[in-house]
Amino acid sequence: MSGVRVLVGTRKGAFILTSDGTRQDWQVSAPQFGGWQFYHLKGSPVDANRIYASQSNDWFGQTMQRSSDGGKTWETVGNKFSTTAFPARTSGTTARRTRGNSSACGISSRP
């Protein structure tokens, strides 16, 4: 019988919940990278053991993790996200931010 793996990103680490196909009994992993915030983890639809994870915290910034064994082990991959500078805006989105929140899109909903 097939099973289910639930990848959970939290404010203080990633967790992997596993069950067989009955989905009655669940195993909860220890925290992966405890203390770090995980905005998102997602597996490849063609290789379930390949998982990408977005790891960050306020001090160290953004880090990227990759697993090739379904989350048993992790490898730090690239975190160089260089944006293109556009002539019309000196620093891209920074210019937008200084104009304030014209959308008034509620109060804090991060993420």
Add this chain to the structure above:
Amino acid sequence: MWHLEPSLTDPDTVYAGVEDAALFKSTDGGVSWSELSALRGHSTGSKWAPGAGGLCLHTILIDPENQDRLYVAISAAGAFRSDDGGTTWKPITKGLHSKYLPDPTAEVGHCVHRIAMHPSRPQTLFMQKHWDVMRSDDRGESWQKISGNLPTDFGFVIDVHAHEPETIFIVPIKSDSEHYPLDGKLQVFRSRTGGNEWQPMTKGLPQKDCYVNVLREAMDVDSLDKCGVYFGTTGGQVYASTDGGESWNAIVRDLPPVVSIEVQTI
């Protein structure tokens, strides 16, 4: 980095959506990243402004019938589609109405919280907007409101049943200033008609004194025979239904605040 979307065919190819509102792609398993800069360079870019969560690119969808067709959603720029792998983009917001905008039907500025697609019917999109639940049946060219009988149509998550492309799930939240369920009752609302007609699913969920939130990335489904539905809360619970939403159990109750849920059927 708000969202990672692996390719449907190549495990080494993955898209990444970041704050502030940029889309990146890696073809070497995440070692190096290149910006698909035409999105941020779109002619409307100077009008984009952040929502309360920042100017975040939080949704990336790949059309399984044409993988050069990409959808992204940005709070609070709106939603965009590319038909050429990210070389060019167009806003897909016709039919959206956001009362907090100076022009409520503006091309950009809508605070889209989440978009979902069923892989068997990629022309149909479901959207949870800041307020309003919406659907499109023409790849985002136009949208119709499907909030119907919902008690509140503010919320973050939206997802589609694995085997029934007209069955959708949301978790209504009280308002944009009160990010918790109405009346302290945690309810998943399910529509089996693609919207407008909604039923509250409450069995197994707390029906008093519950004031958690369910964030936009925190719902997913499995693809087992009886579709499993999962969501996580800012209170650290992960709830699962193994019967298409009829009943729920907390499979873990005391995690840190849950930001994202992804389910793999293995």
